[in-house]
Amino acid sequence: xxxxxxxxxxxxxxxxxxxxxxxxxxxxxxxxxxxxxxxxxxxxxxxxxxxxxxxxxxxxxxxxxxxxxxxxxxxxxxxxxxxxxxxxxxxxxxxxxxxxxxxxxxxxxxxxxxxxxxxxxxxxxxxxxxxxxxxxxxxxxxxxxxxxxxxxxxxxxxxxxxxxxxxxxxxxxxxxxxxxxxxxxxxxxxxxxxxxxxxxxxxxxxxxxxxxxxxxxxxxxxxxxxxxxxxxxxxxxxxxxxxxxxxxxxxxxxxxxxxxxxxxxxxxxxxxxxxxxxxxxxxxxxxxxxxxxxxxxxxxxxxxxxxxxxxxxxxxxx
Amino acid sequence: xxxxxxxxxxxxxxxxxxxxxxxxxxxxxxxxxxxxxxxxxxxxxxxxxxxxxxxxxxxxxxxxxxxxxxxxxxxxxxxxxxxxxxxxxxxxxxxxxxxxxxxxxxxxxxxxxxxxxxxxxxxxxxxxxxxxxxxxxxxxxxxxxxxxxxxxxxxxxxxxxxxxxxxxxxxxxxxxxxxxxxxxxxxxxxxxxxxxxxxxxxxxxxxxxxxxxxxxxxxxxxxxxxxxxxxxxxxxxxxxxxxxxxxxxxxxxxxxxxxxxxxxxxxxxxxxxxxxxxxxxxxxxxxxxxxxxxxxxxxxxxxxxxxxxxxxxxxxxx
Numbered sequence: 001x002x003x004x005x006x007x008x009x010x011x012x013x014x015x016x017x018x019x020x021x022x023x024x025x026x027x028x029x030x031x032x033x034x035x036x037x038x039x040x041x042x043x044x045x046x047x048x049x050x051x052x053x054x055x056x057x058x059x060x061x062x063x064x065x066x067x068x069x070x071x072x073x074x075x076x077x078x079x080x081x082x083x084x085x086x087x088x089x090x091x092x093x094x095x096x097x098x099x100x101x102x103x104x105x106x107x108x109x110x111x112x113x114x115x116x117x118x119x120x121x122x123x124x125x126x127x128x129x130x131x132x133x134x135x136x137x138x139x140x141x142x143x144x145x146x147x148x149x150x151x152x153x154x155x156x157x158x159x160x161x162x163x164x165x166x167x168x169x170x171x172x173x174x175x176x177x178x179x180x181x182x183x184x185x186x187x188x189x190x191x192x193x194x195x196x197x198x199x200x201x202x203x204x205x206x207x208x209x210x211x212x213x214x215x216x217x218x219x220x221x222x223x224x225x226x227x228x229x230x231x232x233x234x235x236x237x238x239x240x241x242x243x244x245x246x247x248x249x250x251x252x253x254x255x256x257x258x259x260x261x262x263x264x265x266x267x268x269x270x271x272x273x274x275x276x277x278x279x280x281x282x283x284x285x286x287x288x289x290x291x292x293x294x295x296x297x298x299x300x301x302x303x304x305x306x307x308x309x310x311x312x313x314x315x316x317x318x
Numbered sequence: 319x320x321x322x323x324x325x326x327x328x329x330x331x332x333x334x335x336x337x338x339x340x341x342x343x344x345x346x347x348x349x350x351x352x353x354x355x356x357x358x359x360x361x362x363x364x365x366x367x368x369x370x371x372x373x374x375x376x377x378x379x380x381x382x383x384x385x386x387x388x389x390x391x392x393x394x395x396x397x398x399x400x401x402x403x404x405x406x407x408x409x410x411x412x413x414x415x416x417x418x419x420x421x422x423x424x425x426x427x428x429x430x431x432x433x434x435x436x437x438x439x440x441x442x443x444x445x446x447x448x449x450x451x452x453x454x455x456x457x458x459x460x461x462x463x464x465x466x467x468x469x470x471x472x473x474x475x476x477x478x479x480x481x482x483x484x485x486x487x488x489x490x491x492x493x494x495x496x497x498x499x500x501x502x503x504x505x506x507x508x509x510x511x512x513x514x515x516x517x518x519x520x521x522x523x524x525x526x527x528x529x530x531x532x533x534x535x536x537x538x539x540x541x542x543x544x545x546x547x548x549x550x551x552x553x554x555x556x557x558x559x560x561x562x563x564x565x566x567x568x569x570x571x572x573x574x575x576x577x578x579x580x581x582x583x584x585x586x587x588x589x590x591x592x593x594x595x596x597x598x599x600x601x602x603x604x605x606x607x608x609x610x611x612x613x614x615x616x617x618x619x620x621x622x623x624x625x626x627x628x629x630x631x632x633x634x635x636x
């Protein structure tokens with residue numbers, strides 16, 4: 001059994017072919033070049049990559065059980081239409097149908113929002129494997145969210161649910177691109193971490209963070225963590241503040257969902273236990289069901305960049 | 319077809335008998351007197367009220383299809399055990415089994431958390447009727463939450479989900495009984511409204527709120543609304559602030575769930591459109607899926623005090 005998963009992103013289109021265990025056998029990618037060309041051209045590249053994948057395995061497209069596409073934006077999973085994606089000014093774009101056309105009428109092609117697909121990937125073949133109810137939180141440019149309930153993606157009545165990063169945790173706080181102020185993603189994304197590091201560096205000209213990043217433009221998510229490990233007090237404050245906000249938002253999610261597994265991913269999670277242990281301690285101390293024998297397991301995602309491919313490939317599997 | 323719903327609260331035990339349309343035919347209640355007696359004695363009162371209900375209708379208990387109990391606390395709906403309710407120091411109390419014993423072995427008896435049962439009641443026979451996915455938010459002493467997904471109560475993997483009021487919306491804000499700071503319920507409960515009114519009254523000795531409540535102990539949820547209607551500026555500020563926080567928390571819930579219906583209940587909702595219209599306007603302006611053709615409908619609960627009875631009676635109906 002083979003399935004193909006397409007992870008369509010603002011930077012790259014990554015396509016992988018998986019076996020019945022959802023193991024990625026081969027994958028390949030092309031730059032999206034979203035500002036230089038039409039979506040139709042981008043979908044043509046998806047088709048090319050799909051054909052490359054079946055060639056690699058040495059089968060025909062007809063031997064692929066299904067193709068799935070994980071796309072940013074609001075995706076109608078019933079119709080395969082990207083209802084809205086501001087990153088490419090996409091409105092009601094019938095991506096699944098266009099890809100099918102470019103693949104000689106191939107069916108079935110499933111579609112899902114990328115964060116939702118990643119959540120499904122982690123549930124089926126990653127850190128949340130076997131969980132009936134799980135949340136996936138991706139700490140990247142923003143804070144992405146995916147909800148799996150009873151083994152199925154939950155996307156609300158209009159396919160736009162699970163915008164977990166756009167929940168205000170600091171009323172009237174930092175302005176967010178969504179128009180609100182104080183959204184969780186302003187504090188717990190990698191972008192939020194970098195902002196906090198820069199703010200602290202400007203206050204502390206002696207901080208060791210300046211040695212790692214001689215200009216503010218060079219600050220990245222590693223800067224405060226590396227400097228904190230080396231004992232820098234300013235960096236320790238940044239890490240503590242970042243993790244405090246992260247735990248706050250995660251405890252909110254536990255109180256709402258009490259999921260079996262709460263899976264966090266994204267570059268910051270490369271810190272491993274250094275991040276996971278203190279955050280988990282705070283989440284458990286803050287969550288409401290303190291006396292419950294069964295508690296949400298906080299874990300770090302294991303599929304990494306493959307989560308979108310695996311989740312997309314798994315769409316419609318049951 | 320008859321079913322019985324029991325709404326077990328900290329103040330009263332209300333029991334009602336419903337028909338196949340979930341219409342309450344008769345209901346009766348007794349004070350809980352929770353501080354004066356054992357839970358077993360309270361359950362004996364539930365049994366008495368159940369028998370009174372079947373007498374009223376003129377049937378025998380065997381003609382009742384099911385009994386349901388809505389209870390505060392963490393309720394294991396699979397076993398009918400109240401795992402934890404701090405209000406009565408209840409731990410692993412097998413309420414359904416004890417009630418069954420007191421009713422000569424009557425079966426089936428279902429149990430659910432009260433806020434969850436109320437949500438189900440509104441979905442089956444109230445303001446959210448017909449919605450597949452709905453949230454119910456009760457603005458009372460605290461902010462209670464109930465989640466219905468695909469027509470079923472969602473209570474997480476440990477029956478403790480939907481503590482929607484215990485999501486921090488103001489980091490490091492007002493201390494909450496749960497141990498956190500800045501929980502939504504500290505701002506959007508009736509208690510929160512009263513606190514905001516008192517704070518504003520202390521700042522404004524000329525406020526018309528003092529005419530309605532000559533001492534701070536006399537302030538209730540109506541005080542700021544009545545004074546605002548009469549043109550008092552301080553009271554208008556209280557109402558605006560209260561509704562701003564309420565809309566903030568509701569927009570969070572919309573971004574997470576995109577439910578078909580978001581139902582709000584509790585005494586404050588007696589304000590009707592006076593509260594609903596400005597809050598809805600803000601929620602729609604703040605929510606993420608602004609371009610979506612389908613938007614969550616914000617409504618005021620219609621079952622009132624009967625929501626618990628109706629929801630409890632409906633447990634296990636399908």
